[in-house]
Amino acid sequence: MCFSDREQEAGKLLGLYRRGAAVPILVYGPEGSGKSTLLRYIVWRVDRDGGLGVYIDALSGGDLEEAIYPLTSAMRSILADLLAGTAPPLGRVLAVRLWDLLRGLLMRAEAERRRVLVVVDDVYRALGLEEAEAYTKRLYELLGRLYGLGVESALVVVATSEGASRRLLARHSYASTSLLWNLAREGLGELLSQIEAPIGAEEAWRITGGNPRLLGRLAELEWSPGRLVEELAEQRLAEALEAVGREALEKLAEDPDSEPNAARRLEDMNLMIRLSRVASLSPPPEPDRELGVGRDWAWQTPAYRLAALHLLERR
Ligand SMILES: Nc1ncnc2c1ncn2[C@@H]1O[C@H](COP(=O)(O)OP(=O)(O)OP(=O)(O)O)[C@@H](O)[C@H]1O
Ligand SMILES: [Mg+2]
The missing domain is CATH 3.40.50 (Rossmann fold)
Structure with a gap:
């Protein structure tokens, strides 16, 4: 890329x-x-x-x-x-x-x-x-x-x-x-146009939140968000569910700031992250529930939150 x-x-x-x-x-x-x-x-x-x-x-x-x-x-x-x-x-x-x-x-x-x-x-x-x-x-x-x-x-x-x-x-x-946060919406758009990706900028944004490595994985999965979410649910979120339990995972998918102790455990699993709003190289992401971003805590990419929701629905 x-x-x-x-x-x-x-x-x-x-x-x-x-x-x-x-x-x-x-x-x-x-x-x-x-x-x-x-x-x-x-x-x-x-x-x-x-x-x-x-x-x-x-x-x-x-x-x-x-x-x-x-x-x-x-x-x-x-x-x-x-x-x-x-x-x-x-x-x-x-x-x-x-x-x-x-x-x-x-x-x-x-x-x-x-x-x-x-x-x-x-x-x-x-x-x-x-x-x-x-x-x-x-x-x-x-x-x-x-x-x-x-x-x-x-x-x-x-x-x-x-x-x-x-x-x-x-x-x-x-x-x-x-x-250092993920790429901003404009940065992701720039990247998508450079690689001539067959996916809308808005959809790519809602899934990757500007994370370039995840965008690469999405490309490998033939630009199928469904396959990406399923893969993440199985490979990354199933263990997270075992670690923090259903209730905490549900709450964190709803509101990233709702369960700081569980969020910290998910940070250790590289799924969530504590945000710095002052000490930040990138403009810090604005709180947005759909993207999994709170004031203090965020999902590292929206796809992890979507994968958590997918897993919770299935089990
Ligand atoms: N600004 C960018 N524009 C386009 N592609 C990028 C950009 N930054 C990173 N990438 C691509 O995204 C992928 C991940 O980047 P990189 O390895 O730098 O991330 P990282 O934050 O160091 O990851 P890790 O947390 O695993 O150390 C690489 O394939 C890289 O080429
Ligand atoms: Mg690195």
């Missing part, structure tokens, strides 16, 4: 990168909403404009091309030393040895590379939740060390779709969290 929209979100992150951030930013949002895609895009922009941009996929296995971007010749030669004798998974190793990598790159970089953007994607899944706080604190310290090396401005971003890591880090002052 083609990259659509996201100018506002990219603009906010690039603005912060130019001004310099005091603490790492945790970007969280629905699974498949496009976090990794956006973050790779801003690293590409920084690299193109002469800054030092590094993207690490902490979950990546043994392939360097997958684990780090952009793989410049300076990067390759530093990594050859840094990774000598280490065993995969490489993404995890790179996340852990980030400081050595950045210091090496800054030592070699041309004088104008005085601005730094670092993205570590999916790092909490790679390291385990029990490491999330300690690792993020180290990223905070790394920012301080970058400024200590004379870097003019820097931004460190961590991305996660796990509610549990967001909840852990929201307790601390050494990181800030920011929501």
Whole structure:
């Protein structure tokens, strides 16, 4: 699929990168909403404009091309030393040895590379939740060390779709969290026209709510919303029903804010999500029952709510 929209979100992150951030930013949002895609895009922009941009996929296995971007010749030669004798998974190793990598790159970089953007994607899944706080604190310290090396401005971003890591880090002052929501209605329309999808924009919106990965799955299912909802009911919602019970699931399908404790359990299953209305990269979604969006809680995509209703009807 083609990259659509996201100018506002990219603009906010690039603005912060130019001004310099005091603490790492945790970007969280629905699974498949496009976090990794956006973050790779801003690293590409920084690299193109002469800054030092590094993207690490902490979950990546043994392939360097997958684990780090952009793989410049300076990067390759530093990594050859840094990774000598280490065993995969490489993404995890790179996340852990980030400081050595950045210091090496800054030592070699041309004088104008005085601005730094670092993205570590999916790092909490790679390291385990029990490491999330300690690792993020180290990223905070790394920012301080970058400024200590004379870097003019820097931004460190961590991305996660796990509610549990967001909840852990929201307790601390050494990181800030920011929501990346699904594509807006216009962004989804742009994407649909680029791929010449045989589905109306309104229908696609009511099902995917602008989630690009779900749109891809809908395409694979020959654009049949019914098949998508049935599949999700069986694969994702049946277990959710067992976890929270019928009554809570019914209430949450009616009103996402009605059962915070059950919503939190569904957040752990990547079905719902806690919204940030102030700390948000995207315009936060307006409350809309049909789309499964409340004031504080939302279904990650409307399709999950539809699948819950489908399951409740059948059982
Ligand atoms: N702005 C966009 N325009 C078009 N397609 C997009 C956009 N953003 C993401 N996609 C597509 O949507 C899919 C999911 O994107 P991506 O992997 O970036 O999501 P994610 O939020 O990082 O997911 P996860 O939560 O699993 O890490 C990919 O196939 C990607 O190409
Ligand atoms: Mg991702």
